[in-house]
Amino acid sequence: MTGWEMVAVAAAGFFAGGINAVVGSGTLVTFPVLLTVGLPPVTATISNSLGLVPGNAAGSLGYRRELGGQGRLLVRLLPASALGAVTGAFLLLTLPAAAFETIVPLLVGLAVVLVIVQPWVQRALARRRAAAGVVEPDQLRLSRGRLAALLAAAYGTGSYGGYFAASQGVLQIGIFGMLLPESLQRLNAMKNVLSLTVNAVAALAYVVVAGDRIDWAAAGLVAAGSLVGGYVGASAGRRLHPVLLRSAIVVLGIVAIVVLLT
Template identity: 80%
Template sequence: MTLPEMLAVAAAGLAAGAINAVVGSGTLVTFPVLLAVGLPPVTATISNSLGLVPGNLAGSLGYRRELTGQRGLLLRLLPASVLGALTGAFLLLTLPASSFEAIVPTLVGLAVVLVAVQPLVQRVLARRRPADAPPVQIRGARLAALFAGAYATGSYGGYFAASQGVLQIGVFGLLMRESLQRLNAIKNVLTLAVNGVAAAAYVVVATDRVDWLAATLVAAGSLVGGYVGARVGRRLHPTALRAAIVVLGCVAIAVLLAR
């Protein structure tokens, strides 16, 4: 990897860390960059997951105020996310690389659509979930649905991380009376768990498929980006940020289809 390529990967990690803390689609920045510098799709995904963990941690810590009162719910959802992450990692490591290369353009396309329609989802949720709405008891069928949603999004994130946060906010927002900021805090913690567990699985059973230089560069960038995103990310104009993600997602699809 040349010096300009290394700088590009680190910069992509920084941007992804900030985007993940605020929106939840940072992989749509790092993934096309890793492909562009020559990494195979599966190696790019594994290295990307490892590299984004520090950024997920920084983003989660930055949203700790919004986590107040949500410890019990997180303790109930974290096992589902962990099981989902292991499922997704297992699928990534056992399915043929050709299957991943065939599926990923569709997943990236889905992620791009989710990012594009997120403002509509947010407006709907904002009308249904006032910012001052008190938490409700989560039990019974609602808890089962949340557990299933955490497992499904965890499986998606363990296999391919792009926009798992958007999926989580959409699913949890339909089932919980919480503000978007508190939903985002939950999303950050569960994403940290998914990426952390999946990354650990990759290191244990697929060390030879990790590009450690790329993972380290993404990690360094995402750590700074996660901190910055949690601190000042809400001041960024969402339309410009979303447009950049959609463009980069389309680039990723074009690169994958051209391989």
């Protein structure tokens, strides 16, 4: 990579770390940049997952107040998310590269659609919570059916994140918001911890079995940028206008699709 390409990758990591802490879909920032500087799609995905782990950790730490009372539920969900991450990493490493190159544009397109419809989903969830009342985690008694649905959601979104992380957080907030009467800020805090788990487990799997497919320079640049971005995003993200973030994600997602298809 040239000097300017290195700056671009680190800057993409910074914005991805901040976006992941607040909205999710930071991969839609880093992935097209990694493709543009010449990384193959599978190498870009593996290096990106490794690089975003520090940003996920910073975002989770920044939302630690909103995690109050969610510990018991997270202890139940984390193993399912970790197992899903292993499943997704296995699929990424075993499916033919041609299959990945065919699937990824569809996944990016799905992620862009999810980002676009997120405001409507959030308003629907808000109306649902207003009608039912927000229940604090220590007052919520999970039925077996609801717990099974939550575990399935954790495994499913973990598999998606282990294979391709774009819009993993949007999926998590949307699905868990339907199953838990929580505020969006607390759902976002839960999302940050689950995303951290998925990316960390997937990254560890890649290091162990596919170290030769990691671009360590790119991963290190994304990691440095995402660490700072995750901290900034968690600290100041609530003051940023969501329309601006969402518009940037949509534009970059379209760029990723164009790059992949051409």
